[in-house]
Amino acid sequence: MGWEIEIDTDKCTGDEECVNICPAGVLEMEDGKAVAANIDECLGCESCVEACTSSAITVTET
Numbered sequence: 001m002g003w004e005i006e007i008d009t010d011k012c013t014g015d016e017e018c019v020n021i022c023p024a025g026v027l028e029m030e031d032g033k034a035v036a037a038n039i040d041e042c043l044g045c046e047s048c049v050e051a052c053t054s055s056a057i058t059v060t061e062t
Contacts, residue, residue: 002062003044005036011056018048018057 005026014032027048028037034057036042042059049057 003042
């Protein structure tokens with residue numbers, strides 16, 4: 001069991017809120033957009049989803 005994180009880069013505004021709020025350090029900024037760099041560390045808490053004002057992030061259980 002794990003988690004899949006999808007980031008719609010067209011919607012991402014690059015405000016880094018998701019990066020700053022993630023308790024596991026899963027997300028990082030790359031070229032002004034959020035990316036799931038450490039996906040194996042994801043807790044599935046969806047704090048990044050809640051922090052994203054542009055609805056660019058989805059987290060699903062795999």
